Amino acid sequence: MTRPNKPNLPDPLANAREPIFNLPAAMVAGVAILTAIHVLRSLLPFETDLWVLFTFAFVPARYISDSLIGLSFPGGAGADLWTFLTYALLHGSWMHLGVNVAWMIAFGTPVLRRFGTVRFVLLSAVAAIAGAGAHLLTHWGEFAPVVGASAAISGQMGAAVRFAFQHPASIWSTDPDARWKQPALPLARAFHDVRVLAFVAIWFAVNYAFGATGMAGDGDASVAWEAHIGGFLTGLLGFRLFDPAASPRQDASFPDQNNGS
Template sequence: MIDVLEPPRLAAHRREPMLNVPPVITVLAAAMLLIQLVRDWVDVETGIEILALFAFIPARFDPSVLADGVLPGGTAADAWTFVTYAFLHGGWTHVGLNLLWMLAFGTPVARRFGAVRFLLFFAVTAAAGAGLHLVTHEGELVPMIGASAAVSGCMAGALRFMFAHEGRGAWRPGMMESAVHFPAPPLTRVMRDRRVIGFVAVWFIINLAFGVGAPAGIVDGSVAWQAHIGGFLVGLLLFPLFDPIRGRPDGDYYSPPTRH
């Protein structure tokens, strides 16, 4: 007879339903859907006011384009729009696609981080996306909206640990869910994995391709691909600051089950 010993947290996790979405993901999704419903319900003038107050508008930070006081919110809005833009979307298709990706990649990251850490991670990656968008669209009047930068950060975060317990074995369904409780390897080790290299390469190619004119992303119908890249890179690099699971002192990030 062969007995297999596994970490207690992982054993408990396997008894959880696969579609048990963390409450923080449910709350974020509900907030985005409710906001989209409100934007559909209000009149055009109110809708414009909502965009002016909560969307990310690069011209807000360029006094040569917009004088102080033209946009509502003042200095406070200069800060909160780095995050609040992520809760606004250009339509139901836009919000639906972002929520699907957030369910897929945000769910394991939220389970690993917990609600508070995940919300901070979501905010930081959203702000990073806005920051890179600001650098590349200085003085632009078109508002940027959508959770894609934060979702891209979740993709990068999941990438940091999704292969942690499988060595260099082939990916299989459910791998990312079962990897939630395993220590994440260092980024230098992650980026030597051919599967990770392939994922990152395809992700960048798709975003650059969409950047030349596919619909979605911001108000004028173009894709804010620079924001996606900003969120992804910061999610990839700053993951350890939010990760509560640490590697063993000896650097052994994966130990196979003990058999006897």
């Protein structure tokens, strides 16, 4: 008596074994660093954490003469420079951190896979600096410290919009030869796509609504929406400075993306 061979049926659990989050190691490291810094701050005595805040957060009043404001900020001349970056490593609350991490994972991951770690970090740093500069210009002399990675993440969002809508089906692909690594359209041609225009318009509207009106404040804190704009414009307008992909030829190989076509 023989037993028939068992047919090779598809495994219904095969797809379930795929990882839910397939993040690059650099993204995991970035999330871990931001989280570790916030954990350490939560363990510090209030006075020590206050020193950390005014040494590494961005404070527009720092750039006014000490004799005019009657006090000096910790960190001295060095902090006048490094706070343009270090403020992005601090967060005001766990909710603030969680929201920023979620946006960074969503928009920063495809940019990281396209740019590579070094270019991604450079973009984020330049966007953070631009965000601090924009806040300084619009809030000169204010004592309220600015913290959070939002400007850097806004830069990542601005960069993502330059290529995400060209190949939306593969934006999260881990294949190094995926379509989202192909050359991006020039900015003028990218704006022929109504989805790009809509995303940029909605982004500015939401940031203004939640920032200028204080609708998204965390407790007594307000949203530094001008810093977000500085970061976003860095990623949107400065995309070519960081993108490793070659510019496309001005021919039919990259047709305009009107209405998603």
